[in-house]
Amino acid sequence: MTTVKFSDAFSGYLLAQQARRVSGNYLALLALSRDYWTTHVGDDELAAITPDHIRRWLLWLGAGDGKGLSGASVNIHYRNVKAFWLWCEREELVEFGRAAIRKVARPAFTEKEPDVLTEAEARQLLKAARNDERDPNAYRNYCILHFFLDTAVRLSELAGLDLRDVNLSEGYAKVLGKGNRERIVPLGLELRQSLSRYRLKYRRSENGEGALFTNDEGERFAGAGVRTMVVRELRAHVPRELRKT
Structure with missing residues (x-):
């Protein structure tokens, strides 16, 4: 069987994935798994790599004195390397059924439950x-917080909202989520009333800006600004420490 180094084989694997027209983000993640491997393990020949190499690499990925990745992230890199090894078998770069990854179990991890506000909070x-309510920014911030609590949309979804996306009479908003997938979220009556008041009385707009939530200059209130505001309000008015979610 041909002697092949890890990095050379992985380059072939990346080309095979490009031919399948996978996303650029996925290719970048595969390349990151490769780089993590060569950084910690090196660039040995495939035949010299053992299950213990893989286990030590996985431990290093999650260790505090290593990469310190979360359990979920370690699992992603495990899946990437497993897919690579199975491809090597199909390409006959290693003996079929004998890839080192077959003797390495998927790492077990426990996801932390995200902190959420109580109803009272x-x-x-x-x-x-x-x-x-005399301060336009204060009322805008109130509406943003109300929107988050009422709909549980993501930060990027809220920051990307335009006026045309919100139907107050029918009680829904169209948001653009992950993968550019559009979804409908219902709006409660109290939130609809608050948004109506914000649009009529407080919203600033310059040069026909179509964003629902705008800043002092009448331009879209960007995600970074929204995040800063939310963190500030939480720290000021929620009497406990919240983890990032």
């Missing part, structure tokens, strides 16, 4: 945010 947050 959510009410307190909205009450504090609505304290000064």
Whole structure:
């Protein structure tokens, strides 16, 4: 059987994935798995790589003195390397059924439950945010927090909302989620009333800006600004430490 180094084989694997027209993000993630491998393990010949090499690599990925990745991220790199080894078998770069990965179990990990606000904390947050209705930014921030709590949309989905995406009379909004997939989220009556008031009384707009939530200059209130505002309000009005979610 032909002697092939890990990096050479992985280059062939990447070409095979490109031919399948996989996404650029996936190719970049595969390349990252390759780089993590060569950084820690080296560039040995495939025949010299053992299951112990893979196990030590997985431990290094998750170790505090290694890459310190989360359990979910370690599993992603495990799947990437497993797919690579199975491709090597199909291409007869290693003996079929004898790839080192076959003797390495998928790493077990426990996902942390994300912190969420209690109902009382959510009410307190909205009450504090609505304290000064004379300030256009304060009322906009109240509406944003209300929107998050009412719909559980992602930050990018909220920041990307345009006026045309929100139907207050029918009670729904169209958001663009992961993979550019559009979905419909229902809006409660109280949120619809707040958004209507914001649009009529507080929303700034320059040069025909179509964004629902705008900044002082009348331009789209970008995701970074929204995130900063939300973190500030949480720290000011929620009396406990919240993990990132």
